[in-house]
Amino acid sequence: MSYLVLARKYRPRSFDQMVGQEHVVQALSNALTQQRLHHAYLFTGTRGVGKTTVSRILAKSLNCVGADGQGGITAVPCGVCEACRDIDAGRFVDYVELDAASNRGVEEISQLLDQAVYKPVVGRFKVYMIDEVHMLSNTAFNAMLKTLEEPPEYLKFVLATTDPQKVPVTVLSRCLQFNLRPMAPETVLEHLGGVLQAEQIEAEPGALRLLARAARGSMRDALSLTDQAIAFGSGSLREEGVRQMLGAVDRSHVYRLIEALAAGDGAAVVETAAQLRAQGLSAQGALEEMAVVLQQLAVLQVVPEALDGADPEAEVLTRLGERLPPDDTQLLYSIALHGRNELGLAPDEYSGLTMVLLRMLAFKPAGGGNGKTAAAPLQRPQAAALRVPTRSAPGGEVTARVPAASAPVQPPAARAVPAA
Structure with a gap:
């Protein structure tokens, strides 16, 4: 059996398994519970924070029919019905993921929108997920504006991007925008501890702390680095080995x-x-x-x-x-x-x-430490007197002495004005 990397093996399958994005989970869960569903969602955030994961969980919530086949829209997808299993496996016909980085032209978007007029084949909703949507061309954005504003009742758009500044405001105004935050190192550390405990792999706390900091807010990066550290350490995570692998400073x-x-x-x-x-x-x-x-x-x-x-x-x-x-x-x-x-x-x-x-x-303050190497204040050097040649009245050349630049120049005394 082929090995499944940790980032894919421990991808959250429901909202309650997601970590570090409570603000997004709460908003979507309440919307699903109250049946207040928007037709277009935009998820923004850096790499590896859960944009695609949230999209898949949302698609499962919209199409889940429950273990008995009688369920409806829910914030807690069952994970066992055919729709949930097919979306997790990437073979659900009514859930389409489009990579805008390689399909950025108007032709690809037009082909996708041409299929929007047809109702879902097996699901309750047809969900179009466009990843890295900021890579679309201006013509492609313009082609999807009308459908994005007034799609059929069975169609939902989910857009994801790492650079929302490049998305036209005409698209932003048609979507509910959710910003997925970078993970705090403490959150990553706690999650890595749970993953390694489930994998029955020994790990030193210092090693996990290094991996959590090196991930820089990305849970996927943290799990990928953990995979690399496990291979580097022959099945165990030692702080010295992880530090050597990362090139980190002790x-x-x-x-x-x-x-x-x-x-x-x-x-x-x-x-x-x-x-x-x-x-x-x-x-x-x-x-x-x-x-x-x-x-x-x-x-x-x-x-x-x-x-x-x-x-x-x-x-x-x-x-x-x-x-x-x-x-x-x-x-x-x-x-x-x-x-x-x-x-x-x-x-x-x-x-x-x-x-x-x-x-x-x-630049250490003069009173800091023991004062041995504290920098002394810089003294302005005294400018040497310059000897400037001047010419007197019919005589020869006379050398006059010019005062130093740093010496204060006294103003001439005011001449007394005799009383009238």
């Missing part, structure tokens, strides 16, 4: 850098940057990880109770939060963010990283 390096910056120890900063180079770790990842830690420190310094006591790194964060003043934390965070954009301009990324770290030391 938090210990970041903590060492922040401690050195707090102490004003320039030698330790340069040495740690050299270690990152020797281990082939990403300079971009180092600054990104440093920004994450500094953001956690900033929150900890303002709201100490926000720290999760179960976090294995809580003790280290608490120690760093006590050593680093809050204004230093804000400054280092800002420099780390801006420094990431400058790495591409540097001769190489490690020299760029070193310069960003040295800038953190150079």
Whole structure:
């Protein structure tokens, strides 16, 4: 039997299985329960947040007939009737998924709309799902406007896009728009834990935390990275192996850098940057990880109770939060963010990283740390007196002395005006 990847195996089959999109689930469930159904829906959001999944669940809800064949429109599809099983398998004749990236012309849309005049073959509704709808040409958009505004009562449109700004306003005004949010790392972490428990695969909490952060809000990316990590670790997920697979920077390096910056120890900063180079770790990842830690420190310094006591790194964060003043934390965070954009301009990324770290030391407030490497205020150099040749009345050339530019120039005294 062929292996089914985790992203497909654990794709939600009903609204109650979806995570991280409660606002969309609640709106659609209430609409289905109250039979207040719109004829066109637009789902927007980044990749891997559930746009196609919501579309399939909505199609099942509209066409489900229940296990006994007597059911109607429902917010909880049974999953066992023929319509539910066929939609999950991708063979339901009245549910059409069209990829607009490869079918963006007016001919393809016209062929699709020509079939709209015919009633559903086996289902209650005919559902047209157009993925990446922003890729359609302007002519194709114009061709579907009339049908999109007044479709037959048995036809539902579901549009999905990662770039809603490219969808014409004439289309947006005809749809109910739902924005699917990127997943929070905590949500991804919890879901990955449940998936790996169902798969009976051992995983270290640190490894799951790395995968949740690397997914950047996409549940599909998280599950795909988990598949890769399982193969990399021969059936188990270890933090060291996942970090090596992702090329992520070990938090210990970041903590060492922040401690050195707090102490004003320039030698330790340069040495740690050299270690990152020797281990082939990403300079971009180092600054990104440093920004994450500094953001956690900033929150900890303002709201100490926000720290999760179960976090294995809580003790280290608490120690760093006590050593680093809050204004230093804000400054280092800002420099780390801006420094990431400058790495591409540097001769190489490690020299760029070193310069960003040295800038953190150079702009360190004079009272911070132990003051050994705090930058002294710059003194404006005194301009040397210039000797400018001038010419006097019939005599020869005389050299006049011009005062320094930085010396204050006294205005001439006001001449006394005699009283009348």
